[in-house]
Amino acid sequence: MLPPFRPGTHLVFFALLLTLPSQALAVIDRDALDTAVVDAGELSRTHTLLVAVEGETVIDRGWRGHATDETANIKSLSKTLISALVGLAIERDIIEGVDQPVVELLGDRVPSDIDPQVNDITVGHLLSMQSGLQRTSGSNYAGWVASPNWVEDALTRPMVGEPGERMRYSTGNSHLLSAALTEASGRSTLALMRDWLGEPLGITIPAWTRDPQGIYFGGNEMGLTPQALLRIAELYRQQGKHDGEQLLTAEWIERSWAPRTRSVFNQDLYGYGWFRTELDDTTVHYGWGYGGQLLFVVPERNMTIVMTSDPTPPSNGSAYLEQVKAVVERMIAATVP
Structure with a gap:
């Protein structure tokens, strides 16, 4: 039983019924x-x-x-939502899994003059910022978003490391995932986001920035309340x-947090x-x-x-x-x- 509330106390108690048979108790020092x-x-x-x-x-x-x-x-908090979208695409068999090479998903969007190592970059490498490609963020960002084709520009940048090596934070990696989702599903990233997350959660997802080819910016510029x-x-x-509805698998959440x-x-x-x-x-x-x-x-x-x-x-x-x-x-x- 919760203790009676006394004016002036700095402890506020919340007992909320969860999905478990018992109640969870949180004590907050207000x-x-x-x-x-x-x-x-x-x-x-x-x-x-x-x-x-x-x-x-x-x-x-x-x-x-x-x-x-x-x-x-x-801003780049958008990358967290792109990660959720990839997990949902895997669950729906639109993407085979995190070990699938991204070039398989991008199809004709892959230029012919890529470094052979680009073929080894997987969906997982892009999610964890371990593609090995030169970054499109930081001092390279302005030049990248000014290019006529963001996907081509990101894929043809020099390989500065092996895929799976250390983290090189790059918004180009997330944008490649947005392009892969678009190509593999035949639907825009905005449509997928609204269908898979917006409608089930009861939240509004406005349209946001697109690249010159019409692909919604993967990893930046999204607007949400x-x-x-x-x-x-x-x-x-x-x-x-x-x-009470399982919208995203617990396995994907654990994999994302690992x-x-x-x-x-x-x-x-x-x-x-x-x-x-x-x-x-x-x-x-x-x-x-x-x-x-x-x-x-x-x-x-x-x-x-x-x-x-x-x-x-x-x-x-x-x-x-x-x-x-x-x-x-x-x-x-x-x-x-």
């Missing part, structure tokens, strides 16, 4: 959580913040004129289930579109977009967190991410399962 939320809002770029515990939204805040029901540019992102975070927290390499930018582990770190001695899985577009899933605390931030330069990169993670760690510490 004073500590609220203090961390205030500090999150004082970070230089913060626009919105959502925190849910056991599926119950306990924080819904906006700053600088922004709200959680307004569409935000989620923070509330929609929270539903995606909850889908992963609940091992692919939404309203560490395969490490980021040279923030030293965190990386799987299929997901980073992994430890905060408050707890494993945290997160997606990260330029400027501070972030989605955190903390399974041990039955907790999900979404933050959106100013998407315009300068972003302060990993330094700003560390500031956010420090505040998020305090939010996690304020919640005890």
Whole structure:
């Protein structure tokens, strides 16, 4: 039985019926959580913040004129959604699996003058940023998006490593996956996203940027509301289930979260579109977009967190991410399962 509420107490108790026969109990130090939320809002770029515990939204805040029901540019957090789409395509036999060479899926979109090693690049290599191709991000980004054919440009860049070697973060990898999904399914990435994620989750997915050939940008420039992102975070927290329906396999979620390499930018582990770190001695899985577009899933605390931030330069990169993670760690510490 829950203890009676007493005015002034800093502990708030939530008992929510889960799919298990028993009830799960979360204890939240509300004073500590609220203090961390205030500090999150004082970070230089913060626009919105959502925190849910056991599926119950306990924080819904906006700053600088922004709200959680307004569409935000989620930047490279889009890569986390592309990863989900690949998993759904594998489940539907549109893609054979993560070991399938991407050239098999791209068909006529593959130029004739590629390096022979490109034939060894698999779907999994692209998901984990281990293609071996020269990056299209960073200083190469502007030239890549100015090219007349993004797929061809990405595939004909020099091989600077072996497929499966260390992580080289590149949005071109994610865009190749968007092109592969389009070619293999005969449908646009937008149509797949709306059909497989948007409609089942009850979220709106607006059209976003396309390349010169009409392929939706894989891994950047998607627009979603923070509330929609929270539903995606909850889908992963609940091992692919939404309203009792299995939308995404638990196996794919575990494979996506499994560490395969490490980021040279923030030293965190990386799987299929997901980073992994430890905060408050707890494993945290997160997606990260330029400027501070972030989605955190903390399974041990039955907790999900979404933050959106100013998407315009300068972003302060990993330094700003560390500031956010420090505040998020305090939010996690304020919640005890």
